[in-house]
Amino acid sequence: MRARIASGVLAAAIALLPGLKPADAASCRPDALGVARTVEIDTTGGPGFGFEHYKAHDFLAMKEVVLTFDDGPLPSHTRTILKALADHCTKATFFPVGKLSVGYPEVLREVAAGGHTIGAHTFSHIDLGKAAPDKAKDEIERGFSAVRRGAGTATAPFFRYPFLRDSKDSIAHLGGRNIAIFSTDIDSFDFKVQAPENIVKTVMSKLEKRGKGIVLMHDIQPSTAKALPMLLTELKAKGYKVVHMRPKDAVKTLAEFDALIEKDVKGLPSAGSEKPTASVVKTIPNN
Numbered sequence: 661m662r663a664r665i666a667s668g669v670l671a672a673a674i675a676l677l678p679g680l681k682p683a684d685a686a687s688c689r690p691d692a693l694g695v696a697r698t699v700e701i702d703t704t705g706g707p708g709f710g711f712e713h714y715k716a717h718d719f720l721a722m723k724e725v726v727l728t729f730d731d732g733p734l735p736s737h738t739r740t741i742l743k744a745l746a747d748h749c750t751k752a753t754f755f756p757v758g759k760l761s762v763g764y765p766e767v768l769r770e771v772a773a774g775g776h777t778i779g780a781h782t783f784s785h786i787d788l789g790k791a792a793p794d795k796a797k798d799e800i801e802r803g804f805s806a807v808r809r810g811a812g813t814a815t816a817p818f819f820r821y822p823f824l825r826d827s828k829d830s831i832a833h834l835g836g837r838n839i840a841i842f843s844t845d846i847d848s849f850d851f852k853v854q855a856p857e858n859i860v861k862t863v864m865s866k867l868e869k870r871g872k873g874i875v876l877m878h879d880i881q882p883s884t885a886k887a888l889p890m891l892l893t894e895l896k897a898k899g900y901k902v903v904h905m906r907p908k909d910a911v912k913t914l915a916e917f918d919a920l921i922e923k924d925v926k927g928l929p930s931a932g933s934e935k936p937t938a939s940v941v942k943t944i945p946n947n
Contacts, residue, residue, distance in 0.1 A: 687746070687749070688747065688748065688749040689747050689748065691893065691896050691897075692747070692748045692749045692750070692896070693748040693749070693750045693892055693895060693896050693900075693901070693902050694748070694749050694750055694902070695749070695750055695751050695902050695903070695904045696724065696901035696902055696903060697901075697903055697904075698751075698903070698904045698905075698906055699719055699903055699904070699905055699906070700906055700907070700908050701818070701840055701905055701906070701907050701908060702908045703817045703818070703838050703839055703840040703907055703908065703909070704838050705835055705838065706831070706834045706835030706836070706837070706838060706839055706840060706841060707840050707841070708840070708841045708842075708843065709840065709841070709842050709843065709874065710842050710843025710844045710845055710874050711843075711845050711873075712824065712843045712844050712845060712847070713824065713826070713843035714841060714843050719903075720872040720873065720874075720903060721872065722871045722872050723871065723872060723899055723900050723901055724872045724900070724901050724902075724903050725846070725867065725872060725873060725874075725875055725895065725900050725901070725902055725903065726752075726753065726873070726874040726875065726902070726903050726904075726905055727745075727750070727751075727752035727753070727875055727877070727902060728752060728753045728754070728755065728820070728842065728844070728874060728875060728876055728877065729741060729752055729753075729754050729755070729877050729878060729879040729884075730754075730755045730781055730820060730876065730877070730878050730879070731755075731756070731757055731760075731781065731785065731878045731879065731880045732754060732756050732757070732760060732767070732768075732771075732878075732879035732880050733754075733756055733760055733761065733764045733767035733768050733771065733879065734760065734764065734767070734879065734880045735764055735767050736882075736885070737879055737880055737881065737882055737884070737885040738764075738767050738770075738771065738879045738880075739767065739770065740885035740886075740888075741879045741884070741885050741888055742770060742771065742774055742776075744885075744888040744889045744892060745774065745776070745888075745892075746774060747889070747892075748892045748896075750892065750902045750904075751774075751775055751776050751777070751902065751904040752776050752777075752904075753776065753777040753778075753779060753816075753818065753842075753904075753905050754771050754776055754777070754778050754779070754879065755779045755780060755781040755818070755819070755820040755842070756768060756771075756778065756779075756780065756781060756807055756810070757781050757782065757783070757784070757785050757803070758780065758781075758782065758783035758784065758802055758803040758804075758805070758806030758807055758810075758921075759783060759784055759785075759806065760810075760880075761806045761807045761809070761810030761811065762806045762809055762810045762921065762924065762925050763810075764810070765809070765810040765811070765812065768807070768810040768811045769810075769811060769812050769813075771811070772811050772812070772813050772815075777816050777818065777904070777905055777906055777907070778807060778811055778815045778816060779807075779815065779816050779817075779818030779819055779820065779842070780800075780803040780804045780807045780815070780818070780819055780911075781803065781819070781820050781822060782799040782800060782803040782821075782822055783798075783799050783802040783803040783806055784799065785822045786799055786822060787822060787823050787825055788800075788821055788822065788825065788826065788827055788830050789821070789823070789825030789826060789827050790825075791827070791830075793827075793829040793830070793833075796827060796829060796830040796833070797830070797833055798917075800819065800830065800833065800834065800839075801913070801914050801917040802917050802920060802921065804819075804839075804911055804913050804917070805913045805914070805917040805918045805920070805921045806921050806924075808911070808913050808918070809918070809921050809922070809925065814910035814911070815910060815911055816906070816907040816910065816911060817837070817838060817839040817840060817907055817909070817910070817911035817912075818839070818840050818842060818905070818907065818911075819834055819839050819840065819841055819842065820841070820842045820843070821841070821843075824843055824844070826841070838909075839911065840907075842874065843874075844873075844874050844875070844876035845870060845872070845873025845874045845875070846863055846866045846867060846870065846873040846874065846875040846876065847866075847876045848862055848863050848875065848876060848877045848884070849862055850862075850877050850878055850881050850883060850884045850887070851878055851881060853883070854883060855883065856883045856884075856886040856887035856890065857887070857890070859877075859883055859884060859887040859891070860887050860890050860891045860894055863875060863891060864891075864894055864895075864898065867898075867900065
């Protein structure tokens with residue numbers, strides 16, 4: 661795996677009030693994690709984060725974690741994860757797949773409405789480490805256009821490689837597009853079939869050794885959805901604090917790829933005009 665990264669800068673780490681905002685406190689559990697601070701990322705030049713691959717920027721203090729989720733959205737599991745995060749009044753960064761983003765726009769819009777940061781994870785989750793340069797560009801750009809279309813709002817210039825496998829050409833492309841790249845520090849390995857308790861154990865044991873880090877999970881995994889409430893409670897009990905990442909500027913999607921996505925989803929309502937399914941389809945009494 662290449663550790664090469666286009667140059668970039670972490671613009672600022674803006675401290676919020678420690679603990680919870682007063683408006684949020686009433687709906688949180690008593691032992692809620694909250695958000696300790698928010699960092700603003702200047703993505704100019706395509707900086708890389710996550711010491712598993714990119715060792716350029718270390719912005720976390722000891723006992724700080726960033727929660728991230730890949731591969732969604734899926735209605736049941738993503739919504740369960742959103743509920744757990746809301747119960748703890750905390751925030752995460754999601755790296756959704758383009759196909760699922762336009763397939764389940766309501767769910768992705770719930771992610772956005774929850775105040776979470778939304779990046780991208782390609783259009784169809786292929787291995788860009790093996791893809792030809794033109795194919796990699798297509799996957800990256802269609803992914804961002806699809807996520808923007810699904811979310812119905814501006815999204816972040818944050819990207820995570822499927823399988824965490826990059827390539828020289830795709831890194832250069834992301835750098836030229838001012839899109840930050842995120843690897844991980846703490847891989848939960850939740851894609852492996854296992855009990856929820858084992859996911860919690862894996863994350864906590866790695867955190868005890870490293871002391872901090874960007875945590876990689878997947879919101880399409882049923883075990884992760886079940887594990888997250890336990891993990892958040894354990895993080896709080898062990899004194900860890902959540903850092904929320906936000907971009908300095910939104911991603912600027914490319915018109916040609918926006919048009920491709922519109923063609924793919926022809927007939928679906930445009931962003932901002934989509935009605936909730938509950939207002940379109942209703943259960944009526946049987947005769």
